[in-house]
Amino acid sequence: MKIQIDEARQLIADVMATYGYDDEQTATIADHLIDTELRGIHQGGLARAATLTERLDRSEPFGPITTINETQSSLALDGGDQLGYIAAKELTTRLTEKAKTSAVVAGTVRNTWVTGMFTYYLELVTAAGLIGFVASGGGPYVAPFGGSEARFGTNPVAFGFPTDGDPIIWDIGTSSLMLADLTLAKKMGEQLPEGLAFDAEGTPTRDAAEVLDGGTITTWGGHKGSGLALSAQLLGILGGSAIAPPWFTDMGFFMCVLAPTAFSDDFAARAGDFAAVLRATRPVDPERPVRVPFERSVSLRAQTRAAGHFEVEEQFVTTLRDVLARRSGT
Structure with a gap:
């Protein structure tokens, strides 16, 4: 489903507020999770927010930093x-x-x-x-x-x-694989790639649930x-x-x-010059020019911001709305 960026941000903030986070803290959490979504790292966005509520539901009250x-x-x-x-x-x-x-x-x-x-x-x-x-x-x-x-x-x-x-x-x-990849694969019922994980007995597996139940990657x-x-x-x-x-x-x-x-007065300028040298590298595939790390995600973030919305699995939005209703009594 498509969700507006502002709507998703507000949903996360509202959910986190029910766990005792103040306005500044909820804004920090929401900003981080939405930034992840905007970069196309969906396992770290609303899907992660849904997982966080599972931990928060059984947490003792947290203290100050x-x-x-x-x-x-x-x-x-x-x-x-x-x-x-x-x-x-x-x-x-x-x-x-x-x-x-x-x-x-x-x-x-x-x-x-x-x-x-x-x-x-x-x-x-x-x-x-x-x-x-x-x-x-x-x-x-x-x-x-x-x-x-x-x-x-x-x-x-x-x-x-x-x-x-x-x-x-x-x-x-x-x-x-990252932990977010495992939890997302489990929630979506998807198989893991071959050769990356073992179950609790050390047998190769593609089942994320088996990995999370005492297995390893x-x-x-x-x-x-x-x-x-x-x-x-x-x-x-x-x-x-x-x-x-x-x-x-x-x-x-x-x-x-x-x-x-x-250490040097002009590091930032020289770092930028070297990035330009990297981009000018002859590519193996002319259709895929050499990129500098961070470029792809920042470009995708700009595109998503311009669109004003992003795609997300409906089940994660539903989970967050259900948590909000349950905890706020609405």
Whole structure:
């Protein structure tokens, strides 16, 4: 079905308000989820919002975000079991401010869950003319290379670089599938691609329900991706999060922010020049020119905004409307 962007944003905000989030927090959550939809990453939009309500329905009341430790160039936060969209954005905002007086700053968040699309935070960082690196670790859903038992989270990593035009942002999961892919496939009754997952007994499977019921997925990129996943997991643990937290709890989030002017005066211009060099690369397929990371999604976002609506599976809109009616008594 088609849904208007403003209608979808308001629906998410109204639902989240029923769980005790204030106006600023509901706006943050809705903005993040809608931004994901606009980029065509539908598993992270309204479908994800429906999954969040399942976790929120059985949550204890969340607490405030508190500072565990802070120096001029570092920050460690306890998320108070707040949704990661809120906790990670607070870390991003505070580190960006610190980077005005310190060339390199870093921070962590523990006791939070679902930090979403890292591109969202890195757009904020690069808009301030800064470089950012983000990594996260979570509950075990991914097997290390050569194994068939879960040890890693899906553990995304992302880099963001300012240029004199659009930023360059590279944002990937270190697993062959993301958790949002599994939950979406389960809800839609769709099979997973071949060779990417095991059930609880270590038998290859294409059934997302079997994977979510004690199974595991593979890392992206074989042994190289496995090493990257390990690194992300350790950076997530750095802030004090659990080594193997249960579903949607105590995910660890790490961010490092650098001020490029501390190292060279014209980094953004030269980064933009190099992006132009990449685009000018001779393509293997003349119909598919070489792109710089972030270009496709930002172009799609602009197109979707211009249209004013996007396509979404009706069941997710229905679920959110049902949750709103149930919790608000309407």
